[in-house]
Amino acid sequence: MSATLPAEAPAGPRRRTPLRGFWTQPVPLARIAVFRTIAYLFVPVDVFLTTAWVSAHADVPTAYYQPLVIGRLLDLPTPTSTVVHVVQWALVACALAAATGRAPRLLGTAVFVLYLEWMVIAMSYGKVDHDRIAYLVALAVLPTIGVARWRDRRSSEAAGWAMAAVMVTVMLTYFLAAWAKMRFGGWDWATGSTITRAVIRRGTVLSEWTLDVPGLLTAVQWSMLVLEFAAPLMLLVRSDRARTALVLFLLGFHLMVFGGLRIIFLPHCVAILSILPWERFPDAVAAVRGRLGRGRAPAAPAAVPPG
Secondary structure: OOOOOOOOOOOOOOOOOOHHHHHHHEEEEEHHHHHHHHHHHHHHHHHHOOOOHHHHHOOOHHHHOOOOOHHHHOOOOOHHHHHHHHHHHHHHHHHHHOOOOOOOOHHHHHHHHHHHHHHHHOOOOOOOOOOOHHHHHHHHHHHOOOOOOOOOOOOEHHHHHHHHHHHHHHHHHHHHHHHHHHHHHHHHHHHHHHHHHHHHOOOOOOOOHHHHHHOOHHHHHHHHHHHHHHHHHHHHHHOHHHHHHHHHHHHHHHHHHHHOOOOOOOHHHHHHHHHHHHHHHHHHHHHHHHHHHOOOOOOOOOOOOOO
16 A cells, blocks of 8 residues: 655745845836936946046057056957047947937947946056946946836846845945055055145135144044945945935035045946935826926916907
8 A cells, every 4th residue: 555645845935035135135127227327328428528538548659558457358459549439439329329228238238348448448548447337337237137117117136136236336336445545555544644635636615624623634534434444334225215315425425525625436426326216206207297287277268259
């Protein structure tokens, strides 16, 4: 007589660990659609305003070109005048097309590849800026999500992974900036006259008064180090209200630096915007339009003369 085996219990949902929950927390696709538009529309701003000097490399002798490691590994072309101008205009054209939301994987990948080459052209002449990496990561992960519309109510784990990757890179930008300060400047960066020299060289009426307050700028230097080393705490921010507060704090910091030292990290600020709950933006715009429409009184009908 054969024994009857008990039926196998159905598998329950996989346990979501805090780490896995962070990387795969579903994100509304509307958030991706709005941020994607912002990210791609920033490209022409960056090419023609923020880093307009990159196009000047078209006139620099190629002997001065010392490609970054990635440029050597990928055997990227030497930036002749033709290469620089082709990359410049192809990047702008692809970015404007990608901002429409059409062919997100194809156009998004083209934007990332062209912007990567634009950055290699920019940074292969002796100076490498650290304010580009989070924005570059954003351009890299956006094509992985696919189609997303401004009013798309669906949520996606792929979108959550992409936004988590950008947020982690934003965090690492601050943390590694503090690490670089300690690596190259040591404790003298915090105890010396680092910001004092910056104010003397680039200061404005908003910052020059700090030179007359003993110990203030040294305290600011220590505060910057503490906050940058504490940047991993950003990853604990989960609620929409906390995310908005974090973005306001970070953007406020960068605006303060710009007001005092005329230094602004615009690509990094664009990457910071990915943290916001942009899925609320389309409804907010519709609500404002509705209020404006109700505020307009209908025109009175023309009086009909008695006949």
